[in-house]
Amino acid sequence: MPELPEVETIRRYLEQRLTGQRIEGVTIRHASLRRPVSRTLPKKLAGQTIQAVERRAKYLLLRCGTGTLILHLGMTGRLTVLPAATPALKHDHLDLLLADKKCLRFNDSRRFGTVLWTTQDPRLHPLLADLGIEPLKPDFTGAYLHQRARGRIVAIKNFIMNQHVVVGVGNIYASEALFQAGIHPARPAGKLSLQRYERLAGAIQQVLEAALAAGGTTLRDYRQGDGNPGGFQVQLLVYGRAGEPCTTCGRPVQQTRIGQRSAYFCRKCQR
DNA sequence: AATCGCGCCTGACGGC
């Protein structure tokens, strides 16, 4: 669900509303996320002040006085700032109660999300320490991808979705970026030229920036913090468009399965 | 080290 543009959209929303806020308490309704929420979280968080809201890959980092709350939205996670008295709905698993009588509410129907507290540098936490490069930073280049891909036989689509290589690219933007770069999603990563990687790096940056500018892509679950859907779904060129004409050549968009995930592409325009 | 497949969950949808 949320890939980099969606998580960054939520980060900006949260940054506005949470920075400088004191956490009065925590309500845990369902701790049974895939990685169970620690029962000691209320004790750790009560009295902390949120100093900054950062993002690393698809993780959100709420920097507090003596530690950091690490959040991941999985496929269906939502974060919203609401009046604390708002009745909880189904899948509202956790609230951070804020000093201004509002709360940060975490809702996640599939419970693939993560909420955990760390007192170490969060970027050194085992979940974050080995993450790859941020694609919107200047050091993300075709040369970097080309070098990392040397000798690897994995499909290029899986390669760019590998968070240990480059972060933030999920199933939607992988298909979109490969279409823009004219690369067939099943091509072995180690067999693409530097030139083609340069085009791909540019395409990844372009599609992520455009999606971010539109507030993300909403197909079903994703919502911006204010509850509104994103707007990028109308700009998708191949994702979810199986059978529809390619916007470049008119041939029907193909759908296939690569690494147990749907991949969308144009047989003529992507080689 | 790299790759593959599985499992964690709920909900929506299509076919019958």
Added chain:
DNA sequence: TGCCGTCAGGCGCGAT
């Protein structure tokens, strides 16, 4: 209407 199978935007883990 209901039942069943399939699929969904992620990711960590163990086996190979």
